[in-house]
Amino acid sequence: MEHGAEEILTHERVVLTRWRGDQLDELTLLVDGALERLKPFMPWARTHSREGIASYLAQADADWASGAAYNYAIREGAVDAPVLGSCSMMARIGEGGWEIGYWIHQGGGGRGLVTMAAAALTRQAFALPGTTRVEIHHDALNHASGAVPARLGFAEVERRADPEPGRETVVWRMECQAAADSSG
Numbered sequence: 001m002e003h004g005a006e007e008i009l010t011h012e013r014v015v016l017t018r019w020r021g022d023q024l025d026e027l028t029l030l031v032d033g034a035l036e037r038l039k040p041f042m043p044w045a046r047t048h049s050r051e052g053i054a055s056y057l058a059q060a061d062a063d064w065a066s067g068a069a070y071n072y073a074i075r076e077g078a079v080d081a082p083v084l085g086s087c088s089m090m091a092r093i094g095e096g097g098w099e100i101g102y103w104i105h106q107g108g109g110g111r112g113l114v115t116m117a118a119a120a121l122t123r124q125a126f127a128l129p130g131t132t133r134v135e136i137h138h139d140a141l142n143h144a145s146g147a148v149p150a151r152l153g154f155a156e157v158e159r160r161a162d163p164e165p166g167r168e169t170v171v172w173r174m175e176c177q178a179a180a181d182s183s184g
Contacts, residue, residue: 005070088102093135
C-alpha cells in the first residue's frame with residue numbers, strides 16, 4: 001500500500017516486525033506458551049488452534065495489503081530477536097481512527113516493552129494520512145493493559161459493557177493535537 005505503515009517500527013528497546021504468513025510455527029509456539037495469560041482477557045485464546053493461527057496470519061497479510069490493519073511481532077533489541085508478543089493497529093473505530101491492541105508472553109512482561117510497542121504504534125498511526133485519533137480498548141480487569149495508555153498520555157473516555165456478561169471494556173483515546181504536544 002502506497003501510504004501504509006512501515007514494516008519495521010522501533011521505540012527505545014522494542015522492535016516491531018510485520019507478521020508474515022511464513023511465521024506459523026513461531027506464532028503458534030508463542031501463543032501456546034502464553035495461553036494461560038491470554039485466556040482471561042482474549043476470547044480468541046479460548047479456542048486457540050494452529051489452524052486459527054494460520055487463518056490469522058493469512059488475514060493479517062490481506063489486512064496489510066488493504067490498509068485495514070497492521071499486525072506486528074514484538075521483539076526486544078533487534079529484528080532477529082525472539083518474538084515476545086504481538087500488537088496491532090486496526091482501522092475499526094471509524095474514519096480517522098486507529099485502535100491499538102497488544103499482548104505479551106509472560107517472559108516479556110514487566111520491562112516496559114508493551115508500552116514501547118504502543119508508543120511506536122501510536123507514532124505510526126499519527127504518521128498515516130487522515131489520522132485524527134488513536135484508541136486503546138481493554139478489559140477493565142486487565143490492570144496491566146490499562147497502565148499502558150495511562151503512561152502514554154491517553155485519556156480514559158468511556159467504559160462500556162462487554163459482550164461477555166459481567167465484563168467491562170475501558171476505552172482510552174489520544175487526539176491528534178495531544179500526540180503532537182506530547183512528542184515535542
